[in-house]
Amino acid sequence: MLLAVLAGLIVSILYIPLGKYLRGRLAVLAALLPIGLFAYFASFIPTIQAGQHVHFHHPWVPSLGINLDFHLDGLSLLFSLLITGIGSLVFLYTASYLKGHRYLDKFYGYLCLFMASMLGVVLSDNVLLLFIFWELTSISSFFLIGFNNDDAASRKSSIIALCITMGGGFFLMVGLILMGHLSGNYSIQEMMSTNEYLKSHALYGLILLLVFIGAFTKSAQFPFHFWLPGAMRAPTPVSAYLHSATMVKAGIYLLARLQPVLGGTDYWMYPLIVVGGITMVYSAFHSIFRTDLKSILAYSTIAALGMLVFLIGIGTAESLLAASVFILVHALYKASLFLTAGVIDHETGTRDITQLSGLRKVLMPVSIAGILAALSSAGLPFTFGFIGKDLIYEATLHTAGILTAILTGLAVLTNILLLCAGFLAGIRPFTGKLPDRFHGIHLPHGLLWGAPLLLAVLGVVFGCAPFLVDGILFNPAAEAMYQSAIDSPLKIWHGFNLVLLLSGITLVVGTLLYVVRKPSAASLAAIERYNYLSPKHIIGQLARYARKISIYYTGTLHNGYLRVYLLRIIITTVLLFAIRLFMGGPIRLSIDHLSPISIYEVVVAAILIAAVYITVTASSRLTVVVATSVLGYCVCLLFVFYSAPDLAMTQFSIDTLTVVLFVLVLFRLPPFLNFANRRTRIRDGVVASAFGLMIALVAIQVLNQPIDTEVSQFYGDNAYTLAKGRNVVNVILVDFRGLDTMFEIVVLSIAAIGVVSLLKLRLKASEKE
Amino acid sequence: MTLDSYIDYVILPILAIALLLVFVRLFKGPTIVDRVIALDLLITIGISVITAYSISRGKSTFIDVAMILALIAFLSTIAFSYYIEKRGRK
Amino acid sequence: MKSAILKTASSYLLPILLLFSIFILLRGHYHPGGGFVGGLIAAIAFVLHSFTHGSEATLKLLHTHPSSFIPIGLGVAALSMFVPMLGGQPVMTSLWFNEPFPVIGLIGSALFFDLGVYLVVIGAVLTILFTIAQYSE
Amino acid sequence: MVRHFLMNLLLAFTWVALTGVLYYSNFIFGFAIGFFLLWLMNRNEDDQRYFNRVPKIIGFILYFLYEMVKANIQVAYDVVTPKFFMKPGIVKYTMEAKTDFEINMLSTMIALTPGTLVIDVSDDRKTIYIHAMYMKSKEQFIEQIRERVERKLLEVIR
Amino acid sequence: MIDNTIVFPVIVHLFTAILLLFFWRKTLAHRIISITGSTIGIAIAINLFAKVWGGDILTMEAAGWKSPFGITFVADVFSSTMVLLTSFSGLAVSVFSAIGIARGRIIYGYFPMLHFLLMGLNGAFLTGDIFNLYVYFEVIIIASFVLITLGGRKAQIEGSVKYMAMNILASTFFLTGIGILYGITGSLNMADLSLKVAALENRTLVDLTAIFFIIGFGIKSAVFPLYFWLPSSYHTPPSAVAAVFAGLLTKVGIYALFRMFTLIFVPDEFTRTLLIVIAVLTILTGTFGAVIKNNIRRMFSYLIVCHIGFMVGGLGMYSEVALTGALFYLFHDIMVKTNIFLIAGLIRKLRGTMNMDKLGGLYAEYPLLSFVIAIVLFSLVGIPPLSGFWPKIYLFEAGLMDNQYVLIAAIIIGSFATLYVISMMWAKVFWKDQPTVEGEEALTDDFRPLSKFKKSLLVGPIVFLAAITLYIGLAAENVTQVAKHIAGEMKDTTPYIEAVLGTNETQ
Amino acid sequence: MELVLIILIAVLYAGGVFLLLRRSMVKLLIGITLLGNGANLLIFLLGGITKGKPPVIDSAAKLFTDIYADPIPQALILTAIVISFGIQSFAIVLLKRVYVLVNSDDLDDLNTPEEEDI
Amino acid sequence: MIDIILAVFCTIGALAILIAAIGILRMPDFYLRLSVTVKAATLGGGLFLLCAAFYFPEEVSVTTKALAILFFLVLTAPVAAHLIARTAYLIDTEQWKGTIQDDLVGMYDKENHTLHSEIPPQNLSGEMEPESGPDENKR
Numbered sequence A: 001m002l003l004a005v006l007a008g009l010i011v012s013i014l015y016i017p018l019g020k021y022l023r024g025r026l027a028v029l030a031a032l033l034p035i036g037l038f039a040y041f042a043s044f045i046p047t048i049q050a051g052q053h054v055h056f057h058h059p060w061v062p063s064l065g066i067n068l069d070f071h072l073d074g075l076s077l078l079f080s081l082l083i084t085g086i087g088s089l090v091f092l093y094t095a096s097y098l099k100g101h102r103y104l105d106k107f108y109g110y111l112c113l114f115m116a117s118m119l120g121v122v123l124s125d126n127v128l129l130l131f132i133f134w135e136l137t138s139i140s141s142f143f144l145i146g147f148n149n150d151d152a153a154s155r156k157s158s159i160i161a162l163c164i165t166m167g168g169g170f171f172l173m174v175g176l177i178l179m180g181h182l183s184g185n186y187s188i189q190e191m192m193s194t195n196e197y198l199k200s201h202a203l204y205g206l207i208l209l210l211v212f213i214g215a216f217t218k219s220a221q222f223p224f225h226f227w228l229p230g231a232m233r234a235p236t237p238v239s240a241y242l243h244s245a246t247m248v249k250a251g252i253y254l255l256a257r258l259q260p261v262l263g264g265t266d267y268w269m270y271p272l273i274v275v276g277g278i279t280m281v282y283s284a285f286h287s288i289f290r291t292d293l294k295s296i297l298a299y300s301t302i303a304a305l306g307m308l309v310f311l312i313g314i315g316t317a318e319s320l321l322a323a324s325v326f327i328l329v330h331a332l333y334k335a336s337l338f339l340t341a342g343v344i345d346h347e348t349g350t351r352d353i354t355q356l357s358g359l360r361k362v363l364m365p366v367s368i369a370g371i372l373a374a375l376s377s378a379g380l381p382f383t384f385g386f387i388g389k390d391l392i393y394e395a396t397l398h399t400a401g402i403l404t405a406i407l408t409g410l411a412v413l414t415n416i417l418l419l420c421a422g423f424l425a426g427i428r429p430f431t432g433k434l435p436d437r438f439h440g441i442h443l444p445h446g447l448l449w450g451a452p453l454l455l456a457v458l459g460v461v462f463g464c465a466p467f468l469v470d471g472i473l474f475n476p477a478a479e480a481m482y483q484s485a486i487d488s489p490l491k492i493w494h495g496f497n498l499v500l501l502l503s504g505i506t507l508v509v510g511t512l513l514y515v516v517r518k519p520s521a522a523s524l525a526a527i528e529r530y531n532y533l534s535p536k537h538i539i540g541q542l543a544r545y546a547r548k549i550s551i552y553y554t555g556t557l558h559n560g561y562l563r564v565y566l567l568r569i570i571i572t573t574v575l576l577f578a579i580r581l582f583m584g585g586p587i588r589l590s591i592d593h594l595s596p597i598s599i600y601e602v603v604v605a606a607i608l609i610a611a612v613y614i615t616v617t618a619s620s621r622l623t624v625v626v627a628t629s630v631l632g633y634c635v636c637l638l639f640v641f642y643s644a645p646d647l648a649m650t651q652f653s654i655d656t657l658t659v660v661l662f663v664l665v666l667f668r669l670p671p672f673l674n675f676a677n678r679r680t681r682i683r684d685g686v687v688a689s690a691f692g693l694m695i696a697l698v699a700i701q702v703l704n705q706p707i708d709t710e711v712s713q714f715y716g717d718n719a720y721t722l723a724k725g726r727n728v729v730n731v732i733l734v735d736f737r738g739l740d741t742m743f744e745i746v747v748l749s750i751a752a753i754g755v756v757s758l759l760k761l762r763l764k765a766s767e768k769e
Numbered sequence B: 001m002t003l004d005s006y007i008d009y010v011i012l013p014i015l016a017i018a019l020l021l022v023f024v025r026l027f028k029g030p031t032i033v034d035r036v037i038a039l040d041l042l043i044t045i046g047i048s049v050i051t052a053y054s055i056s057r058g059k060s061t062f063i064d065v066a067m068i069l070a071l072i073a074f075l076s077t078i079a080f081s082y083y084i085e086k087r088g089r090k
Numbered sequence C: 001m002k003s004a005i006l007k008t009a010s011s012y013l014l015p016i017l018l019l020f021s022i023f024i025l026l027r028g029h030y031h032p033g034g035g036f037v038g039g040l041i042a043a044i045a046f047v048l049h050s051f052t053h054g055s056e057a058t059l060k061l062l063h064t065h066p067s068s069f070i071p072i073g074l075g076v077a078a079l080s081m082f083v084p085m086l087g088g089q090p091v092m093t094s095l096w097f098n099e100p101f102p103v104i105g106l107i108g109s110a111l112f113f114d115l116g117v118y119l120v121v122i123g124a125v126l127t128i129l130f131t132i133a134q135y136s137e
Numbered sequence D: 001m002v003r004h005f006l007m008n009l010l011l012a013f014t015w016v017a018l019t020g021v022l023y024y025s026n027f028i029f030g031f032a033i034g035f036f037l038l039w040l041m042n043r044n045e046d047d048q049r050y051f052n053r054v055p056k057i058i059g060f061i062l063y064f065l066y067e068m069v070k071a072n073i074q075v076a077y078d079v080v081t082p083k084f085f086m087k088p089g090i091v092k093y094t095m096e097a098k099t100d101f102e103i104n105m106l107s108t109m110i111a112l113t114p115g116t117l118v119i120d121v122s123d124d125r126k127t128i129y130i131h132a133m134y135m136k137s138k139e140q141f142i143e144q145i146r147e148r149v150e151r152k153l154l155e156v157i158r
Numbered sequence E: 001m002i003d004n005t006i007v008f009p010v011i012v013h014l015f016t017a018i019l020l021l022f023f024w025r026k027t028l029a030h031r032i033i034s035i036t037g038s039t040i041g042i043a044i045a046i047n048l049f050a051k052v053w054g055g056d057i058l059t060m061e062a063a064g065w066k067s068p069f070g071i072t073f074v075a076d077v078f079s080s081t082m083v084l085l086t087s088f089s090g091l092a093v094s095v096f097s098a099i100g101i102a103r104g105r106i107i108y109g110y111f112p113m114l115h116f117l118l119m120g121l122n123g124a125f126l127t128g129d130i131f132n133l134y135v136y137f138e139v140i141i142i143a144s145f146v147l148i149t150l151g152g153r154k155a156q157i158e159g160s161v162k163y164m165a166m167n168i169l170a171s172t173f174f175l176t177g178i179g180i181l182y183g184i185t186g187s188l189n190m191a192d193l194s195l196k197v198a199a200l201e202n203r204t205l206v207d208l209t210a211i212f213f214i215i216g217f218g219i220k221s222a223v224f225p226l227y228f229w230l231p232s233s234y235h236t237p238p239s240a241v242a243a244v245f246a247g248l249l250t251k252v253g254i255y256a257l258f259r260m261f262t263l264i265f266v267p268d269e270f271t272r273t274l275l276i277v278i279a280v281l282t283i284l285t286g287t288f289g290a291v292i293k294n295n296i297r298r299m300f301s302y303l304i305v306c307h308i309g310f311m312v313g314g315l316g317m318y319s320e321v322a323l324t325g326a327l328f329y330l331f332h333d334i335m336v337k338t339n340i341f342l343i344a345g346l347i348r349k350l351r352g353t354m355n356m357d358k359l360g361g362l363y364a365e366y367p368l369l370s371f372v373i374a375i376v377l378f379s380l381v382g383i384p385p386l387s388g389f390w391p392k393i394y395l396f397e398a399g400l401m402d403n404q405y406v407l408i409a410a411i412i413i414g415s416f417a418t419l420y421v422i423s424m425m426w427a428k429v430f431w432k433d434q435p436t437v438e439g440e441e442a443l444t445d446d447f448r449p450l451s452k453f454k455k456s457l458l459v460g461p462i463v464f465l466a467a468i469t470l471y472i473g474l475a476a477e478n479v480t481q482v483a484k485h486i487a488g489e490m491k492d493t494t495p496y497i498e499a500v501l502g503t504n505e506t507q
Numbered sequence F: 001m002e003l004v005l006i007i008l009i010a011v012l013y014a015g016g017v018f019l020l021l022r023r024s025m026v027k028l029l030i031g032i033t034l035l036g037n038g039a040n041l042l043i044f045l046l047g048g049i050t051k052g053k054p055p056v057i058d059s060a061a062k063l064f065t066d067i068y069a070d071p072i073p074q075a076l077i078l079t080a081i082v083i084s085f086g087i088q089s090f091a092i093v094l095l096k097r098v099y100v101l102v103n104s105d106d107l108d109d110l111n112t113p114e115e116e117d118i
Numbered sequence G: 001m002i003d004i005i006l007a008v009f010c011t012i013g014a015l016a017i018l019i020a021a022i023g024i025l026r027m028p029d030f031y032l033r034l035s036v037t038v039k040a041a042t043l044g045g046g047l048f049l050l051c052a053a054f055y056f057p058e059e060v061s062v063t064t065k066a067l068a069i070l071f072f073l074v075l076t077a078p079v080a081a082h083l084i085a086r087t088a089y090l091i092d093t094e095q096w097k098g099t100i101q102d103d104l105v106g107m108y109d110k111e112n113h114t115l116h117s118e119i120p121p122q123n124l125s126g127e128m129e130p131e132s133g134p135d136e137n138k139r
């Protein structure tokens, strides 16, 4: 199983060296991988049907509890088959659709990567492993959306999609870690056993919030839905595969998967119903105003995703079964419609439905595929869509109390709109009169129309004979969500009941709507007037504000003035100091055991202070230099008084050299200008004094602390006996702590070399780096 | 009164006062050359202070410091002259 | 600087100062001083010379550019730090000749280390000052 | 002359070595004994210069110290009393000293005498510019320098 | 255990640098010596790591003076890992520099400076003496001053003045802190300090002292509000230099913070809160800066700031999990940050600019190279399962354990911003067509004319570091083990202290 | 005496900081010098001051017979002085370059707008 | 006995230095200040060094050093004084109003600071040019 999951990954890497051979006729071979995998997963059907699960374990990062744990149950199987099945068709379709494209190999590479990631998502038992694959799907989607990377809109859409899905991913990650942390491990199967603890934990709400954000962003729920229409910039096979059939369902899958762990509470239910409900109505409504084929399909996809969230939110056995069926229903008809749209786009060069009509005359098999898919989406009897819709209404009608009416009403409304949208996309281009300019169109390669046709036909086949799949796919899938046996075979005919009535209403009203409402640029423009209320616009606006704030913040903070930076550092230090002093105990001041004061020391100190005063206030550079050297010489005297002859010597010679240096450098410079105004100077003075005070306070505290003389005692005792020197300071410098000195002269050497290079090196203009 | 304490209580204070006076000149200027000679004088007094201190403490080690001062102090005066003259010429 | 007096003075101050610098270098282990201060004094001697005679003349006097003292000094110091390791002792361990040498006294790796310091200081200080002086002209 | 000086030094060191007392006083004592012995042994004309020179140098140093103290007291008096008695000015002085060493010694002497200060030596090394604190007249001052400083100095070092 | 070989990582670069100085102005010799030296450096570092990982903490007492009397070198897993990563960065940069650095700079001492810098870094990681640490810090900063000014263009000088002023201020804080510590304890040996500081009763004084180190190291690690030097300067030097700086300079500050604040100043409530507040603000500041910059290196500079916050946050939470995360992040960050600046340099070679608006078309022109770069960039973003992802798990978990929701939010924001800017960069630099630039500004391609060998010297290091990054990501378990081990060492410093001070009897 | 020294150190630090906050790069450098001197004196003071007892063993003895000043702070300061000299000389030369570039030592003149980026 | 001699030496030295200090503070112009200080300070410092030389008689090196410093001071102080005086003149440092003589006027070549022993012909006309004032060095 590991191989199965990683096969796509491996193959996509193989594309790097081998890709160029696959660009030509051999492209069809690429489909061998999904077909093989489909067969592989199909081979598990009996096992799953028998109620068994398959588990695989391989250690990876055991210290994080992240291992390659794969778990195959009904839900995983449904998705795996969906991924590999539709994947096979999309791969085949692509071979023809992008025939001869110079990046075809890359395209397949991304697709393989995506497929592997998606399989990883649905098979992982470990939530973090799931998350890893989850993010990989976003990345492959990013590359696929931006596949036409010379198109600015493509690039923009891919970034938006990536940011939203991965941004949500970060929240999901925290949520999953929180779950794992609380339940003690990251295995979903294990978590199910601790689900009661999780649900009763104080952080349950936070977990839900984080997981929902992750799922909603991925599955394009309101208000994060807007990345999906943008994602339609991707080549059509991608739209069909990722953005309707599989990837966007990852969020649905996650909710379904976590339903037994986190579900069953009001906190779980209502947000899902509300968000799913809003999403489905909002985008179904939007879909019928679009004129671009893929746009219509995108909005109707969002609506379908909303519907799925909505169903999972309801959380009853019926609704979960409905969800699992609707996943496949939608995948079949929507993929088919997308692929059809792709053919139309490919052949006519436009996707504008106001310009498309009568294409059945030139693209007969395609029109069959489109119409069948549209009918399935409409839920006409004997299509798979009919069964799906029945189950939906069944599910909404089985809810309790006031909810029943509201939920059913919403479902009906959505379905009516979706029906209309489906007709717009699947029927309208083929009916009516063929415009003259489309007369020259020929039926394309068989792969192009074969794939949608097969999907559409499957929709009819399953619609007529649901027993083919119900027991092997949907019941196990729903059981995995519901965590108890569900055995309700799908029926084509339920008899005359409310559900049928609702289906009828849906059909009639929807068809009427389709007939009455003609899509036009004008109506699109009309609805776009309200764009400023749309989440896309609002979030975009927020992003612009964020950018403005960033510019302001960064510009204010990092304003180019070194002195301001330094001021901030000093103020920070002083503030921290003040805070800590405020928190901490009193400052102890004791003046015992201090040495007596003699006049000459005080005089030297006084001169020092006065010299500091001069350096700070003088307006002539030379005066400053003179005062600085006085300062150094006085320090030198202090060193003499306090028994540091070596220090005094060094201080003195270095100070003199510094003077020489200053003198060599300064003599051309103009005098100081007093730039700062009085207020600035006072402010700086206050800050500087505070800093000095702070140092003084610490110093006083330290002086109260008795010092441990163990080390200096050791030096004194051993300087002569062991290190053969009498000048202990020098012995320290060349022996006890000789390494310091070694690197101190390195510093000096570096400085000297630096001076040479700084003054002598003149780069040529051609020498850039 | 021993020599040590004589130096400590009489000589060093006198020298300290001298230091102060010179520093006042350094502070007042008015020209840069005044400051330079004040600095030079400060160092010479410094040499005396160190020598006196060395006697008063009985530690000949400090004479080494005085030696360094004598050897080097000269350089800073030269540097200042060099600088001031060069600047005056430009 | 055009001063006849200084010119004469500096030509006899140079050897005196150099002598002092070596004196200070050698006695560092017993009295204040050592490689660092010694090096500074030597550097100052040359700087003084360059003030009156110009840095070109001083460079000529040195035979080589002072910057070449830097790697030599670093090498001497680093070797005296490293060599004890060849004998299996820790870095920087002092190795001493058993018998004191006449005049200088005990000779050990510490002295070589100090010598390295001395050379580096001369090299670095002179390199810095001469580079600036040449640049300013 | 140099030969005599070296010989004298050698004798002084020998004395120090013999007595084994490495004090300055002992060295000076050894030097004096050596000088005396050498003086006894060398009576020919050529060698007389060395034996004349040493007492002259000592005499000059003493004389210079005396002058210095005298002038110092004068300056000190002027400094500590409120009223200034100075008549300062810069004087051009044409030297008799010729070599660099002579000029240097001369300027050092002038500089160390309180109240006088060497400002510069002309580039052709003929004149020296002196700042004097107490100058009754220019001629008198020049005369004073010539007689009391330069002549005596040249006598000793030439 | 006492082992002399601990100092080899320092000595190898010291001798390399000295040797380079002997070959002054001979550029070919410089290139060869530098690469050889760095290669030996890797061998030494691997050897050291293997020894330490396999056994005890190693110590070496310079000149044979027992701790705490002499300067002691200590190699625990933390330091030897840092040395190892430094050696990787070092080799990559020195190979890249062979072509990536202009001849003029090599003539004026580029390579000796690089090796002095590496020497200082290794010394800083290995020393167990706080004043010796200061000395290495100074070696590092002076070498970095020279490197950052080398060439002397106006932008460089502007950046370096700020860089210098703030780093000198940092050193002053550090030095002041050392003075205070010595005044309190009379010792400089870090293990000894650990015991003595722990025994102090006046905790206020300890905290006040700690502030000096926080500020000092905080400036070096570029945390809020002390970071200003970094975005002022990192876009100015040659990219190879910026790469070492980005990869290692701020990290040595982080290293020192971690060392000091786990060994000597065990964080109390005040310090921890402070660190977390700093971390949050740092992340946000980096975020705000990164999203508005259009120059690749300026953007990367702010990303450095942003990600420093992650590590400081980890230290602030101070649990074993948090430390593990922060350390893992540190390791990842060293490799990736070095690499992205090398990449910036390569892009500059390819196109002559680092302005994203003027760049484009790299994906079409160099697909394979783009693939490698993508791995690095995605590792930076932390796209699972690449290297930046794993530490965040620990950080999030630690944050949840410690109820640090604000910090978690900040990390999310920081990660999101990284994602955003990197995807923008990808779109602009790699996807977008090369915009045409006219006139004087016409872009130049300095890459194509190079020989194949020279090209490989430029690309090789990037691939090399990318491979290490990939390893960190895919073999996260191994890295986790290391990070966990170090976190353990940090929480329980007894083995460290015993290794340093306990050897008294054996000598 | 320690209290006087503390005042002195505080003044040095404060003066140094004040100078760091000026626009002129010369003042910046002088400020750094002041801070360095302050730090050195601080180390010196906190290590404990002893008058007139340099840590040099008498030539007759093998050990100290009297108390002596702690040599460690002295050694540390010595190293610190040398290091800051190295850094400072480099900084001074940088000042020279700044002056050559912008013809003043006003740091504000050095700031370049970001648009000049390559 | 020796202590008393040393005390006397020290006292004279200290007084000399004090006088130099008072002198530098009180004297009305730069040249006078310089004139007063160099000698007095050298004398004072020299006396202290002599004291030291006598005070540590058993340490030959100390005595040598003290004498060497003394020698060095005597050698360098006049040179330094001359240099700064020359510089001061070159930048036209003002002289006291009581100054009665200035032979240096016009002797310096303003361009290259060459000093002539006779007034050069080209300077003859400009000999009486007004001094440019002491502010020049503040430029």
Ligand code: NA
Pocket: B040, B044, B073, B074, B077, G076, G077, G080
């Ligand atoms: Na002098």
Ligand code: NA
Pocket: A646, A729, A730, A733, C028, C032, C033, C034, C035, C036
């Ligand atoms: Na020494």
